[in-house]
Amino acid sequence: MNTPRRTLLKLSAATLGGLALGRPAWAQQPASTAPSGPIRIVLPYPPGGSTDAITRFIADKLGASLKTSVIVDNRPGAAGMIGAAAVASAAPDGRTLLFTNTALIQSPLIQPQPLYNPMTDFEPLTLVADAAQVFVASDATPAKTLAEYVEYARQNPGSAYGSLGVGSTGHLYGELLKRKANLNIVHAAYKGDTAAIADLLAKQLPAGFVSTVMAKTYGDAGRIKVLATLGPARVPSMPNVPTFTEAGFTGFESIGWIGMLAPAKTPAPLVQRLSAEIATIVKSPAGARMLADSGMLPRGTTAPEFGALLKRDQQVWQALVSQSGIKVAS
Template sequence: MNTQRRHLLKLSAAMLGGLALHRPALAQTVTGPIRIVLPYPPGGSTDAITRFIADKLGTALKTNVIVDNRPGAAGMIGAAAVATAAPDGRTLLFTNTALIQSPLIQPQPLYNPLTDFEALTLVADAAQVLVASDATPARTLPEYVEWARKHPGSAYGSLGVGSTGHLYGELLKRKAGINIVHAAYKGDTAAIGDLLANQLPVGFVSTVMAKTYGDAGRIKVLATLGRSRVPSMPNVPTFAEAGFSGFESIGWIGMLAPARTPASLVQRLSNELAAIIKTPAGSKMLIDSGMLPRGTTAQEFAALLRRDQQVWQTLVAQSGIKAEG
């Protein structure tokens, strides 16, 4: 009996010790409201997705989650606000590939994308599409190139300096031998507005905007970036299919926290966010927006960021974009 009692006492002590050991990790959770910074203006698919996730995250963590739109400097203003925020899990960043691209272009980067953030999850892969206004006669990418040759100095729009559209627009300019001028916009809504008003000949926009207004016959969808066609627009060729290689890398949307956020918090937030993305409602929203839902681990997203740094650095060099100032 004494032997059995001693065994039970040791087992109880071990269990209590284990609980004590893990108590800091269990207690390490987000307390208070959470702010998700989106470095783009309200409106558009990314804003809608951010608000969807904010609502579901608030329910999961039993706290208020608000979306704070902070546009400017090709996404760097909002990203920098998160980079300098307290690493307590209460300030998060919902952003896209511009997180990597913008510092490669801007003369004075406001943050280092690989050291100033903790990756949480890759939300989705997101291609962009080149579309033309109703006033632009081109209906295919080759037709647009021929039109652009006859109209030197015509503009093309993108979602900011150093964005995916900007990089690929300059690459197309070089490969096709056309003289086109970049016009930077702060979001899809502004670019689409000028396309619909025939103030912008062509522009790179999100797949959901391209599909919405393309299906309505208000813009013409020319070609999509990426290695394969967008499932929601199966009749739209890729740049490669239209005769232009080198436009295969696409963008993404994802969520991050400030650097030095405790590992237990990163894990908790990553798990909650990935679960939201993988719900039927979350996946449907992303697919309807022309994206491929992912919901990766924090480690997988961090690895993607490191690979992207090399990919976009190469494309910056190929596009010929030079930092000014």
């Protein structure tokens, strides 16, 4: 979309939003706070995997609640930046939403020319869930603990570790581990859990960071080795897996999240309605169960609460980028 047209769309939406706010929000009919047509949820990752399943679950429930069609548009690439940029440039009418994860904040921090500004180009809707990641090794890697992996990596300089993209949580923490343990390991970026797990199972990837559900599924089946989890505490679904801190490495306490956002300047009534609808879905028995089964902690926050988290995250991940030394060449 060219700049003049984008500007015109945003000005038109802002004008309409201002007119709507001329009378008390509670005095409006519910229909006036809902998007005026089909909704598209952009997921910046490929089909398959737990995040895709969660997005489609929410899309189905949201469509039923708002009595409209809601589709999921998978747009992988550039560690989530391509899909996020598409939403940032969309009309702020509530009909294009973004379902993403912590990479929304992380990716622009290491890119010389970011495709969007995470703090100004979006309206937060709701934090869907907290989502930890787990460091695992392939069956061919002779390591059953994080300490054993570190020793393996020292004896095999140049071995690869995988993550869900450049600038992702796994990438940042992999480079931090590389520095703290003085390892010579090489980052391998994947577009999603499915591709990373495939290479781990094929014994083409020695180790990597994957979602908790993938770690538990294939770890319980004995097909990969689950070494350590990120975060301040053990994951409830994997109580026997130690945290990085318990394994002797501090600085790995922050975890990721998944959440929903809209383009900047989306009118407040639309933001409030969408935020409430999605939070309700997340907190429903079926929604909470699905998220818990995926190894996540269901949240369903308000828009302001999610916005406050994004501001805190900006500082946390900026500091970690500095510690890890990650830089992407222009």
